Amino acid sequence: MLRNLKPKRRRLLFLLSGIFILGISLGLALLALNEQVDLFLTPTSLSKKTIEVNKRFKLGGLVKKNSIRRLEDGITTLFIITDNNMSIAAEFKGVLPNLFREGQGVVAEGKLNPQKIFIASKIFAKHDENYLPPEIADAIKKEGQWKGE
Template sequence: MKTRHKRIALIIGGLAILGLVVALVLNAFQSNLVFFFSPTQVAAGEAPVGKSFRIGGMVREGSIKREPDGVTLRFVVTDTEKDIVVAYKGILPDLFKEGKGAVAQGKLGEDGIFIASEVLAKHDENYMPPEATKAIGDAHERAAANKAAAEASAKTLKP
């Protein structure tokens, strides 16, 4: 084999190994990638069914219920526009309370109930995850726009 052929074979082998390493890194990154969705986006069908993602918002007052098995807990996460029921088996963070911000990671079941594998609570009185803050702000803006549109149409209907 000539020196030129050996050099070409080494370059091709190196590129093949580099391509394999890049493919493995991208595959690991893709499998660990978790997106955030608001309850409104989940209700609209934008969230993937059967794949892991995060949902966040406020825990609705009076929604925390323990199942008869004594281990599973159900609560409602809301962005003040839409509500999503979350089921979680495990110990909740000490700061998890009704009316406070929370983010849950898990999968959406076929029945529309979010099965959480992890629940995160806010850190202090002023903190809420940025994604949850944005989702709640967006819901308030849509509600205000809908109210203004309803008032405008009511004015045009009056004689």
């Protein structure tokens, strides 16, 4: 049947089926690897699995409002990582990135201690997809129309 096709059509068919098969197999592979491709766990996804104490992983979410506490030693910061569903207390010693702010996204690398507190050794600030001039962000916040945070 394929032999009756014009060469042009045959090459087109060959190409399309090749791309289709490759796409499907790569899609399946990525689906199987789904969790490994994720950069971090959220507090909710963490609660669904048991992670041993002292195993390193990345935890991500938002820095909970009014949760940042700086200890008197000057280098330790305590805060809460939340996904608006579950929350986990975290501790970090060191210099924080500039965009580490309450209500903003954060990815922390570290491990759980026996008290289930996340001891972070690295902090990355995640920023959202909103780009606004400062005055306008202030104005929106004043009007109470703010959707973020």
